[in-house]
Amino acid sequence: MKFATFNVNGIAARQPRLLEWLDEAKPDVVGLQEIKCEDDRFPARAFEALGWRVATHGQKGFNGVAILSRFPLNDVRRGLAGDASDDQARWIEAKVEGVRFVSLYLPNGNPAPGPKFDYKLSWMERLSRRATELLATEEPVVLAGDYNVCPTDADVARPQEMADDALCRPESRGAFRALVAQGWTDAIRARFPAEEIYTYWDYQAGAWAKNWGLRIDHLLLSPAAADRMNTAGVDREVRAREKASDHVPAWVELR
DNA sequence: ATGGTCGGGAACCGA
Numbered sequence: 001m002k003f004a005t006f007n008v009n010g011i012a013a014r015q016p017r018l019l020e021w022l023d024e025a026k027p028d029v030v031g032l033q034e035i036k037c038e039d040d041r042f043p044a045r046a047f048e049a050l051g052w053r054v055a056t057h058g059q060k061g062f063n064g065v066a067i068l069s070r071f072p073l074n075d076v077r078r079g080l081a082g083d084a085s086d087d088q089a090r091w092i093e094a095k096v097e098g099v100r101f102v103s104l105y106l107p108n109g110n111p112a113p114g115p116k117f118d119y120k121l122s123w124m125e126r127l128s129r130r131a132t133e134l135l136a137t138e139e140p141v142v143l144a145g146d147y148n149v150c151p152t153d154a155d156v157a158r159p160q161e162m163a164d165d166a167l168c169r170p171e172s173r174g175a176f177r178a179l180v181a182q183g184w185t186d187a188i189r190a191r192f193p194a195e196e197i198y199t200y201w202d203y204q205a206g207a208w209a210k211n212w213g214l215r216i217d218h219l220l221l222s223p224a225a226a227d228r229m230n231t232a233g234v235d236r237e238v239r240a241r242e243k244a245s246d247h248v249p250a251w252v253e254l255r
Numbered sequence: 256a257t258g259g260t261c262g263g264g265a266a267c268c269g270a
Contacts, residue, residue, distance in 0.1 A: 009270085010262045034270090036263060061263055108270060148270095202270085203260035246261075246270080 001254050002026065003101060005144035005217050007033040007200075007247035011066075014245055015043055019050075021238055027251060028070045029096050031103025031144040035064035042066065059089035065103045065145070069096050080104075082126035090123070099225065099254070100134060104145035109166030117166050120148070124175040128182070131220075135183055140225035140254070143184065146247065147218050149176040151186065155215035157198065167216060185226035187219040187252040188234060199234055200247045208239055217250045228254040 004027040008014040011032070022030070035042060037058050044054040047068055057078040058064040067073060073094040080091040093102040106127070109120030134141045149172045153159040162168045180186060188197060198213025207213070221229060232252040239248045 013262060034262090062269065110270075204270095205259050207260095 004251035141222035184220040
C-alpha cells in the first residue's frame with residue numbers, strides 16, 4: 001500500500017498534472033492540500049471515473065484538503081478538534097484498509113511573530129492532542145501533509161536566510177520535534193538519514209533552478225505503521241514540469 | 256536592497 005501527500009496549490013489549475021502523476025506513481029491513497037475550492041467545485045467525477053474514491057474538506061479560495069483512495073474510505077472526519085471558532089479547512093482523515101490516514105495542511109504562520117504565527121502554534125497544539133489520541137489506538141496511522149515546518153537546518157537549502165521564518169523558527173521546530181517524540185517516525189528522513197531532500201521550491205527568484213528548496217511535506221508513521229514501512233520517496237522531477245505545483249509528492253510504502 | 260511568481264477570482268490576499 002502506497003500512501004502519498006501532495007500540496008497541489010489549486011486543484012483546478014493542477015488537475016492535469018495530478019492525473020498524470022497518479023498514472024505514473026500509482027499510489028493507493030493520496031492526501032491533497034490547498035485544493036482551494038469548496039466541496040462542490042472539486043472535480044470528483046474526473047477521479048471517480050478512473051476508480052478513485054474521493055473525500056473533500058474544501059474552502060473557497062484558500063486552504064482545503066482531500067483524500068483520494070483506491071479502496072473504500074471509512075469513518076471520514078473533517079476538521080481538527082480543539083477550537084470551535086476555527087473555520088479553516090486544514091484537516092481530513094479516514095480509515096482505509098485498516099490504516100488511519102490524515103491529510104493535513106498546517107498553517108504557514110508568516111509573518112512571525114504575529115497573529116498568524118500564534119494561530120500556527122495553537123494549531124500545532126491541537127494537532128499534538130489529536131496525534132496523542134491516534135497513537136493510543138495502537139492502530140497503523142499515517143499523518144501526511146504540508147506541515148509548513150522544516151524540522152532542522154538539513155531540511156533547508158539556505159538556513160541563514162530562513163532562520164526567522166515561521167517555517168524554521170525554534171517554536172515551530174520545537175513543536176514538531178515534540179510531536180515526533182510522541183513516538184512517530186518521519187518516513188522520508190528515516191529512508192534518507194543524511195541526504196538533502198526537499199519537497200518545495202518557491203515560484204520566485206528561480207528557486208527551483210538554484211535548488212533553493214525546503215522539506216516541509218511529511219509523512220509521520222505511528223509505531224504500527226512504521227513496523228510495516230517498506231520504502232519511501234519524494235518525486236522531485238514533478239517540479240520541473242509545465243504548470244507544476246510549488247510542492248512535489250512525498251510517499252511511503254507500507255507492507 | 257529590492258523584487259522576483261503563482262492561484263483564486265476578479266482587487267488583492269496568501270504563500
